[in-house]
Amino acid sequence: MSLDRIDEYLKEHAGDFEEQLKELIRIPSVSAQPDHDSDTRRAAEFIRDDLARMGMTAEIIPTKRHPIVYAESLGAPGKPTVLIYGHYDVQPPEPLEPWLSPPFEPTVRNGNLYARGATDDKGQMFTHLKAVEAWLKTTGGLPVNVKIIIEGEEEIGGSNLETYVAENPDKLACDYAVISDTSQFAPGKPAITYGLKGLAYFEIHVQGANRDLHSGTYGGAVANPLNALANILDGLKGPDGRIKVEGFYDKVKPLEDWERQAFRDLPFSEEEFRTELGVNEVFGEEGYSTLERKGARPTCDVHGVWGGYSGPGPKTVLPCKAGAKFSFRLVPDQDPVEIERLVRKHIETHTPPGVTVEFISHQGSPAVLVDVDSPGFHAAVKAIEASFGVAPLFIREGGSIPVVGLLKKHLKVDTLLLGWGQNDDNLHGPNEKFSLADFHRGIKASAHLLEELSRTS
Known part of the structure; x- marks a missing residue:
C-alpha cells in the first residue's frame, strides 16, 4: 500500500x-x-x-x-x-x-x-x-x-x-x-x-492648539487633546464589553447552537487561563464565554496612546496633539470597508469641541x-x-x-x-x-x- x-x-x-x-x-x-x-x-x-x-x-x-x-x-x-x-x-x-x-x-x-x-x-x-x-x-x-x-x-x-x-x-x-x-x-x-477573525486597524491624531501650553495659564480655556482622546476612546466600548459604534453589530453572523456547544465541550479551564496570565478575572462581552469572546465575537482594543509629557517628574504641559492606534477584530459577515465607514462616522460624531481629528485607516481583512x-x-x-x-x-x-x-x-x-x-x-x-x-x-x-x-x- x-x-x-x-x-x-x-x-x-x-x-x-x-x-x-x-x-x-x-x-x-x-x-x-x-x-x-x-x-x-x-x-x-x-x-x-x-x-x-x-x-x-x-x-x-x-x-x-x-x-x-x-x-x-x-x-x-x-x-x-x-x-x-x-x-x-x-x-x-x-x-x-x-x-x-x-x-x-x-x-x-x-x-x-x-x-x-x-x-x-x-x-x-x-x-x-x-x-x-x-x-x-x-x-x-x-x-x-x-x-x-x-x-x-x-x-x-x-x-x-x-x-x-x-x-x-x-x-x-x-x-x-x-x-x-x-x-x-x-x-x-x-x-x-x-x-x-478579520481586522480593521485605525489610527487617530487629535489636534488642539498650535503649540504646547502651560496648563495653569490655559487650562480650562482651551481643549486638551489628551482629554479629548480619552473621551473618544472611552466612547468606543462600554463597561459591558459591547462596542458602541452605531451599526457595528448589524451584520454579525450569530453563533450557531452546535458551535456554542462545541466551545463548551473544549477542554478549557478559566481558572488556569487566569492564573497563567496573572489576572484576577476575565473580561469581555456579556453573555459569552471566554473562548467565544476570543475566537468568535468581535472585539475592540487600543494598542498605543501618545501625547504630552511622560518623562520623570512633573511637567504641567497642556499638549497640542495626541494620538492612538486601535483595532477591531471582526467576525462573519462584517465588511472591513463598512466598519471603517461606521467608525469614522462615530468618531466624527463624538469628537469633543475645540479639537480636530485626523482619521487614518491602516489595514483591513474580512x-x-x-x-x-x-x-x-x-x-x-x-x-x-x-x-x-x-x-x-x-x-x-x-x-x-x-x-x-x-x-x-x-x-x-x-x-x-x-x-x-x-x-x-x-x-x-x-x-x-x-x-x-x-x-x-x-x-x-x-x-x-x-x-x-x-x-x-
Missing part, C-alpha cells in the same frame, strides 16, 4: 528532514529589515532548489520587494488540485537578550527546536514540502495535483502576493488550499481552525468561516487522526490570516487551516520553538492528507 511505503520513508528520513529545516532556519530572512534582503533571496533559493530536487517544476518570481517561490506537479489528471501556501520570511529577533540560544542557530532542548521561524512559519510550512517529497521519492508521483506558493512578505503585509494571485487566477486555480500557520488547541490535542461538513474538511480530519492518533478538535481563532481571505476572493477556494504548533511557541517573541515530535506528525498528516483528498474527486 502506498501509505505504508510513505510512512516508512518518513521514518527513514526523519533526521534528514530536521537537518534540512535547521539549514533553512539559519538563513535570517527578516523581511522587515532591508539589511536582510539578500537573506530573503537566499531563503527563496533554498526552497526553490529543494522543490526542484524533489522533481517539481519550481521557479522564483520577482516582486517589488521579496520574491515568491512557485512550484507545481500536475501529473494526476482527473484528481483534485491542492494549493499549499506558506511563508519563508520571519519576524525580527529583537530583543536579543532574552534568547537562551542565538535566534538563527537552531538549538534542540527538551524535544523542541528553538530558533526564529521554527514554528512561524518555516517549520510548519516545511512539513508540507517533506510530505510532497515522500510521495515523489517513493512512488514517483503524487495522488493529487499540487501547486505550492511560498512568499517572503507575510510578516510585512504581503501586498505583492495579492497582486500576483489577482493576476494569475488560472495558474493558481485549485480545489483546495492548505495552510499550516496556526496552532493546536493544546499539547496532544490537534485542531483544525475553521474560523478566523473574517473567514470554513464549512466543517465539506469533503476537504472530512479528509483533513482523517489525515490528522492517522498521524496524531486522536481526532482533531474544531476551533475558531481570534487572529487574522489575510491570505485566507485573499485566496477566497481571487480563487474562490476555502482553506484548510491545519496548525501543528502550540500556543506557547512564542512566535514573534524570544525563544520561539517548535516541537520536533509535532514537526514529524505534521509531515505524516500532510502526506496522508494528499491521499485522502485524492478520494474526494
Whole structure:
C-alpha cells in the first residue's frame, strides 16, 4: 500500500528532514529589515532548489520587494488540485537578550527546536514540502495535483502576493488550499481552525492648539487633546464589553447552537487561563464565554496612546496633539470597508469641541468561516487522526490570516487551516520553538492528507 511505503520513508528520513529545516532556519530572512534582503533571496533559493530536487517544476518570481517561490506537479489528471501556501520570511529577533540560544542557530532542548521561524512559519510550512517529497521519492508521483506558493512578505503585509494571485487566477486555480500557520488547541490535542477573525486597524491624531501650553495659564480655556482622546476612546466600548459604534453589530453572523456547544465541550479551564496570565478575572462581552469572546465575537482594543509629557517628574504641559492606534477584530459577515465607514462616522460624531481629528485607516481583512461538513474538511480530519492518533478538535481563532481571505476572493477556494504548533511557541517573541515530535506528525498528516483528498474527486 502506498501509505505504508510513505510512512516508512518518513521514518527513514526523519533526521534528514530536521537537518534540512535547521539549514533553512539559519538563513535570517527578516523581511522587515532591508539589511536582510539578500537573506530573503537566499531563503527563496533554498526552497526553490529543494522543490526542484524533489522533481517539481519550481521557479522564483520577482516582486517589488521579496520574491515568491512557485512550484507545481500536475501529473494526476482527473484528481483534485491542492494549493499549499506558506511563508519563508520571519519576524525580527529583537530583543536579543532574552534568547537562551542565538535566534538563527537552531538549538534542540527538551524535544523542541528553538530558533526564529521554527514554528512561524518555516517549520510548519516545511512539513508540507517533506510530505510532497515522500510521495515523489517513493512512488514517483503524487495522488493529487499540487501547486505550492511560498512568499517572503507575510510578516510585512504581503501586498505583492495579492497582486500576483489577482493576476494569475488560472495558474493558481485549485480545489483546495492548505495552510499550516496556526496552532493546536493544546499539547496532544490537534485542531483544525475553521474560523478566523478579520481586522480593521485605525489610527487617530487629535489636534488642539498650535503649540504646547502651560496648563495653569490655559487650562480650562482651551481643549486638551489628551482629554479629548480619552473621551473618544472611552466612547468606543462600554463597561459591558459591547462596542458602541452605531451599526457595528448589524451584520454579525450569530453563533450557531452546535458551535456554542462545541466551545463548551473544549477542554478549557478559566481558572488556569487566569492564573497563567496573572489576572484576577476575565473580561469581555456579556453573555459569552471566554473562548467565544476570543475566537468568535468581535472585539475592540487600543494598542498605543501618545501625547504630552511622560518623562520623570512633573511637567504641567497642556499638549497640542495626541494620538492612538486601535483595532477591531471582526467576525462573519462584517465588511472591513463598512466598519471603517461606521467608525469614522462615530468618531466624527463624538469628537469633543475645540479639537480636530485626523482619521487614518491602516489595514483591513474580512473574517473567514470554513464549512466543517465539506469533503476537504472530512479528509483533513482523517489525515490528522492517522498521524496524531486522536481526532482533531474544531476551533475558531481570534487572529487574522489575510491570505485566507485573499485566496477566497481571487480563487474562490476555502482553506484548510491545519496548525501543528502550540500556543506557547512564542512566535514573534524570544525563544520561539517548535516541537520536533509535532514537526514529524505534521509531515505524516500532510502526506496522508494528499491521499485522502485524492478520494474526494
